[in-house]
Amino acid sequence: MKILLVEDDDSHAQFIVDGLKQAGHTVDHAKDGMDGLFLATEEKYDVMIVDRMVPKLDGLAIIQALRASGNKSPVLILSSLSKVDERIKGLKAGGDDYLTKPFEFGELIARIEALVRRGSLEQSEQTILKLDDLEMNLLTRVVKRGSSLIELKNKEFRLLEFLMRRPDQVVTRTMLLEGVWDFHFSPNTNLIDAQMSKLRQKVDKDFKKQLIHTVRGAGYKISAQEV
Amino acid sequence: MPGESLSVKIKSALRSFSFRVGVLFFVALCTTLIVLRVHIYYQSVSTAYEDIRAIVNAHAEEISQGIDKYGISYVHYLVKAMIEDTQDKHLYLVFREGKHLSGNLSPWPSEINLKLHWQEISIPQDDEKPPLHLLVKATSYKNNGALLIGYDLQRVDFLRDTLLRVAIANILLSLLMSFSLSILVVWLVNRHLQFINRACERVMRGQLQYRVLVRGANDQFDKLGANINSMLDWIATLLGTVRDSTNAIAHDMRTPLSRHRIELQALIDDPGISPAVREKIGAAVMRVDGIVEMFDNILSIAKAESRTGTELFVEINMNEIVEDVIEFYAALLEEQRQQLTVDIPLTPLWMTGDKQLISQAVVNLVDNAVKYTPEGGHIRVSLRAEGSFIIATVSDNGPGIPKQFMNQAKERFFRVDESRNTPGTGLGLSLVNAVATLHHGTLTLTDNDPGLCATLRLSRNIEVG
Incomplete structure (x- = not known):
């Protein structure tokens, strides 16, 4: 993927650039808002990571200018401002996702990938989600693995749906907190692990093939392939 | 406020400052008006009495001079002459000497007390006329002689009645007016204070941008409102400064912490380090997260407490x-x-x-x-x-x-x-x-x-x- 990073802190930017390159992406780095906007209009990027507070031109102003000019590339806002209202401001300005510093690198990667794939996945109005022999009917709320029925509680169902809508994609604990519980603060994230272990018991325990996988340092992934 | 019972509303209205001002205003106005009316009443009535006394005294003086000159029996003649001369129908003169009575009032009124100088008497009349109300000056002479000069008080009574009626009407009207005026004052004061109170309540509830409505009348209420507004502007500026600096601190703190965390995370992923070291680095990462969490919580608390x-x-x-x-x-x-x-x-x-x-x-x-x-x-x-x-x-x-x-x-x-x-x-x-x-x-x-x-x-x- 071709990624643009707009970030004024040099060494912080360097870590992000290195990390993204290691993950196999191409990265352009702009140190201020003007350079960022220039690069964003000149080149075509798969995803842009924009710091909320950069010199010369504010992060939100860059996004607004890009959206006004018809640029639809997904934008991840990187910010020191954690408050929910700041997040809402960022999304209103045309950002697609919002990540607060400091973050796990795995979180950043997972969110970028989710942004790029989002277009095709979330817009589909599928009523039946399928992965290997696991099948989820969103209308009747029936979940089956092979021929056996799996009974899920309300939030377990939402959790599995969230994973099934993002097959083969890393989903972080924070993404689950936000997407399934709508908690935009950080409660004890171990609780997500407790929830996941219950879900796994129901979905994977009695079957030979494991579908839900733990991705170390990042989160979880649902996949028919072994990780 | 909704949900309050009527009696609570009335009680709070009675306690309100503007209501007390209204009552004070009402009482002061009523007292002044009543004192004024009473004064006018007594002044007019006593002036009318003075006039009557002067007329009576003038006749008494003339008769007294006649007696000095011509002796007591001359009074019969004088009284008759005076009655014929005068055009004043309200004047009554009677002279008694033994059983001989002359004058325009008969018989001699029985309720006359010769020991009193001035007295008011009422003489019943026939023909369904109202009784004759007179102010009388009586003088006694030797041998059962007595002179009575009386003046009809009909005019004074009429004046008194009219004044009383006018005064009562006046006081009632004034009461009504002062009552309406004090209600108007209460209403006006309350209305102006309401603008200020409403603004204060809204601001306390966190609507910091709310301001007192200043109408441009340049009165004390406008001045108070304008002062409160400047104070609120100042508070908003201060809060803005605090917010900007917390944002700046957040930015300056989070970026290095983020760098720090990524560095530590990179070390954990390094296959060359021992499990013991890895565990220690993991603990350091958790401490970084702890600091950020604490910072977030402090910001959330500050924001919630400011009700903004x-x-x-x-x-x-x-x-x-x-x-x-x-x-x-x-x-x-x-x-x-x-x-x-x-x-x-x-x-x-x-x-x-x-x-x-x-x-x-x-x-x-x-x-x-x-x-x-x-x-x-x-x-x-x-x-x-x-x-x-x-x-x-x-x-x-x-x-x-x-x-x-x-x-x-x-x-x-x-x-x-x-x-x-x-x-x-x-x-x-x-x-x-x-x-x-x-x-x-x-x-x-x-x-x-x-x-x-x-x-x-x-x-x-x-x-x-």
Whole structure:
């Protein structure tokens, strides 16, 4: 993927650039808002990571200018401002996702990938989600693995749906907190692990093939392939 | 305010300053008017009496001079002459000498007391006429001689009646006017104060941009309003400065921490390091997260306490929030074999509020209960409506908080000494308390004997915007 990073802190930017390159992406780095906007209009990027507070031109102003000019590339806002209202401001300005510093690198990667794939996945109005022999009917709320029925509680169902809508994609604990519980603060994230272990018991325990996988340092992934 | 009974409204109106000013104004105006009217009345009546006395005295003087010159019997002639001469029909003259009576009043009025100088008498008349009301001056002479000079008081009585009627009408009218005026004053003062009160209430509720309406009349109310507005502008500027600097601090702190964390994370992923070192680095990463969490909590508390955070208020279903939080903790509760009793009404309880902050408050309360209740302990979560409030209660049978620390427990960074070993920032309950304040409610901690009972009270209908 071709990624643009707009970030004024040099060494912080360097870590992000290195990390993204290691993950196999191409990265352009702009140190201020003007350079960022220039690069964003000149080149075509798969995803842009924009710091909320950069010199010369504010992060939100860059996004607004890009959206006004018809640029639809997904934008991840990187910010020191954690408050929910700041997040809402960022999304209103045309950002697609919002990540607060400091973050796990795995979180950043997972969110970028989710942004790029989002277009095709979330817009589909599928009523039946399928992965290997696991099948989820969103209308009747029936979940089956092979021929056996799996009974899920309300939030377990939402959790599995969230994973099934993002097959083969890393989903972080924070993404689950936000997407399934709508908690935009950080409660004890171990609780997500407790929830996941219950879900796994129901979905994977009695079957030979494991579908839900733990991705170390990042989160979880649902996949028919072994990780 | 809605919900107040009429008697409470009346009582508060009676206590109000403007009402007292109105009453004072009313009483002062009435007293002045009454004193003025009474004065005019007495002045006019006594002047009329003076005039009559002067007429009577003038005749008495003339007769007295006649007696001096011509002797007492001359008075019969003089009286007759005077009656014939005078055009004043109100003048009555009678002279008595022995049984001989001359004058225009007959018979001699029996109620005359010759020892009194001036007296008022009333003589009944025939032909259904009203009785004759006279002011009389009587003088006695030797040999049963007596002179009576009287003057009809009809004119004075008429004046007195008219004055009294006018005075009463006047006083009634004045009472009505002063009453209406004082009501007008009360209303005007109240109206002006209401602008100021309304602005103050809105600002206290967190609508910091709200200002007092200044009408441009340049009176004291306008000056007060303008002063309050400048004060609010100043407070807004100060808050803005604080907000900008906290944002700047957040930015300057988070970026290096983020760098630090990425570096540490990169070390953990390095295959060359030993498991023991890896564990230590992992602990360092957790400490970084702890600092950030503490920082976030302090910002949330400050924002909630300043009551400026109503811009995110939406309609929320409290049942859903509490149920979500309980479900979130269900797996952990099961793991720790803690019993949970949930008492939530079937009908959803809706309120206006900040969903994230309320969720976080409920999470904090449940988290505390789960953390401090021993394995096999019992936790109870309940939700109910009480008037215009929603009450969420989380109680446990854990060690609780010693009575002497109960009040301190809501302060920032407070932790009961024994629990220092348990992870936490000591900000959990103070955040809950700040969230309660933001929603015009309270957080009450009581002894559950044993354990702690936390009661979160939130106002359902907070005006936003």
